[in-house]
Amino acid sequence: xxxxxxxxLHKSFGAIEILKGVDLALADGEMLVIVGASGCGxxxxxxxxxxxxxxxxxxxxxxxxxxxxxxxSARDIAMVFQNYALYPHMSVFDNxxxxxxxxxxxxxxxRAKVDEASALLGLEALLxxxxxxxxxxxxxxxxxxxxxxxxxxxxxxxxxxxxxxxKLRVQMRGEIRRLQRRLKVTSLYVTHDQVEAMTLGDRLLxxxxxxxxxxxxxxxxxxxxxxxxxxxxxGSPAMNLLPGVLGRNGTAVTVAGTEIALAPSRFAAPDGHAxxxxxxxxxxxxxxxxxxxxxxxxxxLGSEMLVHARRGGEASLTIxxxxxxAMSDVIRVSFPSEHVHLFDQATGLRLTPAxxxxxxx
Amino acid sequence: MERRTLFPxxxxxxxxxxxxLLLTFVFFLWPAAQAIWSSAMRExxxxxxxxxxxxxxxxxxxADPLYLASIGRTALFCACVTALSMGAALLLAVLADGEIxxxxxxxxxxIWPYAVAPAMAAVLWVLMFHPQIGLVGAxxxxxxxxxxxxxxxxxAMALVILAAAWKQISYNFIxxxxxxxxxxxxxVEAARIDGSxxxxxxxxxxxxxxxxxxxxxxxxxxxxxxxxTFATIYAVNGGGPAQSTQTLVLKVYLDGVxxxxxxxxxxxxxxxxxxxxxxxxxxxxxxxRKAVT
Ligand SMILES: Nc1ncnc2c1ncn2[C@@H]1O[C@H](COP(=O)(O)OP(=O)(O)O)[C@@H](O)[C@H]1O
Ligand SMILES: [Mg+2]
Numbered sequence: 001x002x003x004x005x006x007x008x009l010h011k012s013f014g015a016i017e018i019l020k021g022v023d024l025a026l027a028d029g030e031m032l033v034i035v036g037a038s039g040c041g042x043x044x045x046x047x048x049x050x051x052x053x054x055x056x057x058x059x060x061x062x063x064x065x066x067x068x069x070x071x072x073s074a075r076d077i078a079m080v081f082q083n084y085a086l087y088p089h090m091s092v093f094d095n096x097x098x099x100x101x102x103x104x105x106x107x108x109x110x111r112a113k114v115d116e117a118s119a120l121l122g123l124e125a126l127l128x129x130x131x132x133x134x135x136x137x138x139x140x141x142x143x144x145x146x147x148x149x150x151x152x153x154x155x156x157x158x159x160x161x162x163x164x165x166x167k168l169r170v171q172m173r174g175e176i177r178r179l180q181r182r183l184k185v186t187s188l189y190v191t192h193d194q195v196e197a198m199t200l201g202d203r204l205l206x207x208x209x210x211x212x213x214x215x216x217x218x219x220x221x222x223x224x225x226x227x228x229x230x231x232x233x234x235g236s237p238a239m240n241l242l243p244g245v246l247g248r249n250g251t252a253v254t255v256a257g258t259e260i261a262l263a264p265s266r267f268a269a270p271d272g273h274a275x276x277x278x279x280x281x282x283x284x285x286x287x288x289x290x291x292x293x294x295x296x297x298x299x300x301l302g303s304e305m306l307v308h309a310r311r312g313g314e315a316s317l318t319i320x321x322x323x324x325x326a327m328s329d330v331i332r333v334s335f336p337s338e339h340v341h342l343f344d345q346a347t348g349l350r351l352t353p354a355x356x357x358x359x360x361x
Numbered sequence: 362m363e364r365r366t367l368f369p370x371x372x373x374x375x376x377x378x379x380x381x382l383l384l385t386f387v388f389f390l391w392p393a394a395q396a397i398w399s400s401a402m403r404e405x406x407x408x409x410x411x412x413x414x415x416x417x418x419x420x421x422x423x424a425d426p427l428y429l430a431s432i433g434r435t436a437l438f439c440a441c442v443t444a445l446s447m448g449a450a451l452l453l454a455v456l457a458d459g460e461i462x463x464x465x466x467x468x469x470x471x472i473w474p475y476a477v478a479p480a481m482a483a484v485l486w487v488l489m490f491h492p493q494i495g496l497v498g499a500x501x502x503x504x505x506x507x508x509x510x511x512x513x514x515x516x517a518m519a520l521v522i523l524a525a526a527w528k529q530i531s532y533n534f535i536x537x538x539x540x541x542x543x544x545x546x547x548x549v550e551a552a553r554i555d556g557s558x559x560x561x562x563x564x565x566x567x568x569x570x571x572x573x574x575x576x577x578x579x580x581x582x583x584x585x586x587x588x589x590t591f592a593t594i595y596a597v598n599g600g601g602p603a604q605s606t607q608t609l610v611l612k613v614y615l616d617g618v619x620x621x622x623x624x625x626x627x628x629x630x631x632x633x634x635x636x637x638x639x640x641x642x643x644x645x646x647x648x649x650r651k652a653v654t
Contacts (some may be wrong), residue, residue, distance in 0.1 A: 052550050073556040085547035089569040098565075099555035150555070 003028045003356050004049070004154055004186055007089065009058035010129050011044055018044050022058070022211045027349070029184040031177075035191055037233070041210040044189040046156050051189060054286070063153055078147035082163060084139045086131040087257030088346065092118075092142050093127040099150045117145045144176070155187040172197060182193040183340045194354040195232050198222070206230050224341075228348040231341060237306060239278045240278050242315050243345060246273045253277050253342070256315040258291045269344070276348075278341035281306065281320040290334035292318055307331060365432035388524050393634060400627035422515065427631070428612070435587060435608040438522060442586040446526035446577055450533030455563070457534075459539040468538070475531035477556030483596035486524040511598060514605025521597050525590045532585075533578055541567070580644040588637060609633060 004026040018041045023126065026032050031293045032299050047053045049060055051072035051247075060068045069073050078099075088349040093114055100110045118124050121141045131139055147155055160176070161169045177200055180187050191197055197204055198218045206229075208223060214226035225231035226242050231239045244255040246269050252259050255277055257360035269275065307319045308332060319333060342351040364529035403414045422428050457468050474482065490498040492509040510516040544567060551568045567576075591610045593602060600607035600615060607615065613633065617626025 050550075052553070071558070072550070072553040073558055075554075077554060079551070079554050081551060083545070083547060085545065085551040087548060087552070087566060098552070102556045102561070146551075146555070285540070323419045356473060 002114075003030075003063065005059075005061040006189065007048070007059040007061070009045070009048060009060070011041070011048060011053065012056045017056075017330065018210050019048070019055075022212055023053060024099075024205065024212070025216070026186050026188070029186055030202050031180050031187040031189060031200065032203050033189045033191060033197045034205045034207060035194060035197035035234075036207035040207045042192070042207060043158055045207075046079070047154040048189060048191050049154070050077060050156055075125065075154075076152050077154040077156060078150055080143045080147050080160040082159040084131075084143040084163075086139060086146075088131050091128050091130060092123060092134070092145075095131070095142055096145045096149050099146070113149045114145075117149045120148065120280070121145050136164050137172065138309050140164060140168075140172055140259070144179070148179070156186065157186045157189040157191075157192075159191050160189075160192070162193070174216050176200065176258055182281045187341050195238065195321060198234070208233075211243075216336075224350065225278075226350050228276055228278070228343045231343070235280055236349065237281050239280045239341070240284070240317050241343075242277045242279075242317070244275055244277045246275050247271050251281065255291075255338075256311045260291065260335055260340075261337065262340060262342075268341075274345035275351065276343040276345050277335070279335050279339055282317045283336060283339035284319045284333050285330065285336060286319075286321065287334035288332055290332040292330050292332050294330050323337055380395070381507055383432055383530075396627045396630040396634070398627075400631045402627075403624045414624070418624045419632075422625060422628050422632070424451075431604070431607055431609055431612050434518075434604075434606075438518070438525075438608055439583050439586040441522045442526045442529065442590070443579065443582040445522065446529040447533050447575075447582060449526070450530045451537050453530070454534050454537035454541055457616055471534050472531050473536075473556075474528060477528070479528060479590075479592035480526050480596040483524050483593045485545055486520060486527070487597055490520055514604055517598055517602060517606050521590075521594045524597060525586060525593045528590075528593060529582060529585055532580065536574055537571070540571050544570045577644070580640060584640050584644070587640075588633065 004024070006022050006024040009019055009022040009119060010017065022045060024032070032228070034045065036042055044053065048055050049076075051067070054091045059066055062075060081251045087098065090098065096117060097110050100113060107112075113267060114127070115124075118127060122143060123138070123141055123145055126134065126138060126142075129141065132212075132317075134142065140163075143160065157176070159173055164172060170260055174191075189200055191200075199216055203214060204214075204218050204221050205212050206226075214221055214230050216224075216226075221230060222232055225234060225239075228241055232241060242255045244253040246253055247259070248325065249271060250262070250269060252261050254260070260277070293311050295307055295309050297308045298308040299308070304320055304322055307321065308316065309315045309319065317333075320329070343349060344351055400418055401415055402411045403418065418493045453471055457464055457471065465545060477485075487495070490496050490508070490510060492498045492502055492511070496591070498508050498510075508516060512521045523551075546607065549566060551560070552562050557565065587608070588610055590608070591614065594606055594608060594611055595614075598606060601609040604612075610633065613626050614630045616622045616629065
């Protein structure tokens with residue numbers, strides 16, 4: 001097993017720059033999840049690591065060895081594709097054995113490895129079937145098996161679960177995590193699904209339009225989003241982002257004409273600075289003496305409800321409450337200051353708590 | 362989405378397919394019936410009287426060593442044309458499928474031969490391989506290889522095979538290219554990641570997935586070589602020298618039109634018709650196989 005390093009990776013297709021400089025280091029056995037909206041360049045990044053595309057600039061090192069110019073066949077990696085990419089004319093056994101045969105392993109060794117992998121994945125009874133005779137979940141397992149049998153240095157997953165139905169997705173998610181922990185293979189996992197990202201990764205890399213915007217543990221990403229993009233992308237329903245102006249020595253923000261008090265000196269920015277106040281829907285509390293918001297829509301989600309409110313046209317607010325009182329036309333809420341995030345309105349970057357020593361970059 | 366238009370009544374639908382039916386009748390059914398009819402007749406040497414002879418023409422045909430030789434020759438011709446044109450087309454399609462500079466231009470050029478009329482194509486080949494004035498033919502003679510397709514039967518056969526195969530490469534190329542592009546990219550990529558390279562990857566992944574196209578083209582090419590190369594061969598050297606390039610289709614024409622042996626020529630036509638029917642049946646079966654992979 002081995003680590004992975006990406007150094008200043010750029011990729012352009014023609015005049016369009018898709019990846020604008022990605023630096024990344026994965027420790028041996030780590031699982032890193034890359035998450036971002038569709039089209040942000042996740043697959044492109046994975047294909048660069050696999051060797052299916054050539055970077056415009058930058059280096060890729062697997063296990064300390066520079067593989068940037070190498071063919072995929074020489075990189076000793078395995079990849080699980082979104083559409084599985086099983087060989088349709090081969091049986092499940094042959095699909096898994098293909099890579100081993102190419103390496104010239106003796107028959108008995110191939111048999112042993114395929115048997116071991118298929119036992120791990122519960123595929124023993126399906127070895128003679130063709131891919132078209134399998135269900136989506138089974139195909140997914142075969143694709144995993146094909147990756148496992150080769151004992152690669154690196155696993156690459158490109159949205160491997162997005163073709164499965166919701167229930168199977170949750171089950172396979174758990175299985176992938178279990179397998180990865182057990183086999184301790186360094187893994188790069190790409191998804192646009194934030195729940196998958198939060199549950200699977202040791203660390204998370206959030207990408208936005210070809211730029212990595214935050215690399216941290218899932219908890220950190222959730223609790224301290226680096227900018228408004230991450231804040232809006234991670235968490236469901238999305239964090240409320242309200243434009244406002246900082247005042248009173250950084251202890252208050254004025255949003256839609258109402259001043260909201262913050263814990264003293266938490267944010268490093270001059271008064272009068274245009275900011276964005278962020279608060280998650282589940283952190284907003286009902287408060288009879290709080291700010292009043294005209295209600296637009298109420299959505300019932302079983303035990304919880306979502307209230308969408310709008311004030312003065314531009315500011316909209318979503319609130320998640322467990323057991324609502326009879327809904328009036330106006331709700332009064334307050335924003336507990338320990339849950340308030342502040343971002344710079346011009347750059348979108350997080351305004352770090354004052355005194356933490358880290359200047360807002 | 363599928364759109365279906367239903368026409369009311371019987372008269373209008375009948376009227377709409379009438380032109381096609383008429384064409385089929387005038388150019389196919391009627392001549393076919395006439396061929397079957399005259400295959401059972403024999404004219405006397407002066408063409409003044411005909412008599413009904415049943416299957417005698419067929420019996421004579423299969424007892425005629427010249428006819429049997431022509432069958433063998435046609436089989437050889439078909440096999441060579443099919444192998445050559447499919448092989449060359451597959452190679453070109455594999456090259457054109459890759460990431461190469463100016464491939465749109467390259468692909469267009471490859472499709473052009475299909476638009477050239479068969480007789481023109483034949484003239485082109487004759488001009489190239491003419492023993493005295495042909496670029497290639499004269500060169501062969503200059504470097505000491507005695508080349509004259511008008512005297513040497515084997516050379517004549519080689520030339521018509523070349524000309525006929527060249528004409529069909531474009532068609533095969535289009536189908537092979539489409540077949541290659543229909544193979545999901547990720548399957549080939551998965552094989553690359555599995556460590557598979559070059560010829561091995563082509564043999565174990567690409568070719569098996571291309572088999573439906575191969576089957577289809579095999580039948581189409583056999584049909585083409587057997588029945589659709591008349592113009593090419595006739596324009597090169599009219600089936601000569603001697604009968605060295607006289608395939609079955611040429612023989613029908615030469616015996617019937619040139620030598621005016623209508624009875625035998627008609628019997629040969631009927632045999633060819635049977636051949637076409639068999640090949641068409643095969644083709645439908647192979648087309649049905651497409652859904653397998
Ligand atoms: N081979 C290619 N040629 C041109 N553009 C491409 C190519 N592959 C991907 N792109 C573009 O790069 C962008 C990122 O694609 P991709 O990496 O697949 O995004 P993601 O996987 O995050 O959804 C998209 O806008 C896509 O259109
Ligand atoms: Mg993708």
